[in-house]
Amino acid sequence: MRIPLTLVFLAISSVSFADNWPHWRGTTGNGAAFNADPPIQWSDTENVKWKVKVPGKGSASPVIWDDRVFVTTAVPADPNANASDARDLGSQGFDRQRNQRPQPGQRQRGRGDRFGGGRQRGFGGGGGGSQPKLHFEVLCFDRNSGSLLWQQRAITATPHEGTHRTNGFASASPCTDGEHVYASFGSRGLYCYTMDGDLKWSRSDFPPMTTRAGFGEGSSPTIASDKILLPWDHEGQSALYALDKMTGKTIWETKRDEPTEWSTPLVVDTASGQQVVINGQNYARGYDLDSGEELWRSAGQTERPVASAVWIDDLAIVGSGHRGSFMGAFRLDGRGDLTRSESVAWSIERDTPDIASPTLSGGRVYFHKGKDGTISCVDARTGKVLFGPSRVPGISSTYASPVAAGGYVYLTGRRGTTVVIREGDRFEIVGTNSLGEGVDATPAPVDDELFIRGEEHLFCIR
Secondary structure: OEOOHHHHHHHOOOOOOOOOEOOOOOOOOOOEEOOOOOOOOOOOOOOEEEEEEOOOEOOOOOEEEOOEEEEEEEEEOOOOOOOHHHHHHHHHHHHHHHHOOOOOOOOOOOHHHOOOOOOOOOOOOOOOOOOOOEEEEEEEEEOOOOOEEEEEEEEEEOOOOOOOOOOOOOOOOOEEOOOEEEEEOHHHOEEEEEOOOOEEEEEOOOOOOOOHHHOOOOOOOEEEOOEEEEEEOOOOOEEEEEEEOOOOOEEEEEEEOOOOOOOOOEEEEEOOEEEEEEOOOOOEEEEEOOOOOEEEEEOOOOOOOOOOOEEEOOEEEEEEOOOOOEEEEEEOOOOEEOOOOOOEEEEEOOOOEOOOOOEEEOOEEEEEOEOOOOEEEEEOOOOOEEEEEEOOOOOOOOOOOOEEEOOEEEEEOOOOEEEEEEOOOOOOEEEEEEOOOOOOOOOEEEOOEEEEEOOOEEEEEO
């Protein structure tokens, strides 16, 4: 469905915008907006500039460029279908896996096997049975008014497997460079649109993912120079792809010996060139952006990582927190296997994040413990614990990652409560807010606004 942009622009006044939030974790990939200053107090009626209904199920975060806000979603093709049925099928695999013993020849990693590299299989599949046919869509909203500028249906398809009951089929966040917007629907393909919603190219020739226990897909693409990076870790042959962002053609493909993980690639600047840092159950790794060559690796992460890396100076900080805890700071000039070497600047083996990624701002790393509401803060260069884990009142479960803006850190729980703490070496709450609906997507701070994707609505807080 297309709405003529001319009619929309004639109906609204122009507003000057200073910054953008082009990627799920912001401009630097650290989850911080240096020049933003959004509110620290709001409710479902206070400081809400606008809210709009977003159809379908999706926990993808919004991205913002100038006067446009982009989100992705998956909408049942049959309006009478219940998409949650498919998610429940995926959760059956989770329930089985939680109580299942390792099969013969299979390694069960725990705290005592922190640096093991064993690849795990056979955790029981979820997502059996029939799945609903879905419309996979990209939506563009006007930032001033919340009006829908355009809505494009990338593909209508029936997923080949289910997903976890807390996950949808459109969990990857889009990204944009101000000329095009890129939306990945995983096994349903990668789609490139102009800012006006015209399809420029698409790729749907990648092998379908088979995710661990039918948990579903969710890693987001990342723009880097003339490339778009597409992570493809699953129970089949895993890979990291670099595509030409103008044509979609493959520039390089690097195969990865990794089972399913859901992190997003981070692009970092180093003295020897740009690197791609990505998490993994077997190893955290760094790749050369130009060639895809693996530069370094380090064991230590826990099972099925989800959290993405952050970076500062010459350090990449990577962590995970399911069935164990580990976070390490790796020197980007290291080469080869860095495990237990001097290239590991510091490491932590407790209270590390699971689903939510850490945030780095002001030389500090903020991260949740596992999936719960506690928050810790460490010095990014030394790993020294500054505070935590501190219990955050009103937040018991987290999927959204913390974001930093205006001297504050925004912590959002799954029930929709966002607690704002002051950036610093001690834990200090300055605001507690709720929009009245659940939130799994990470908020996006831009200028004096905060964009929050809830279960049903997209909110602009100002």
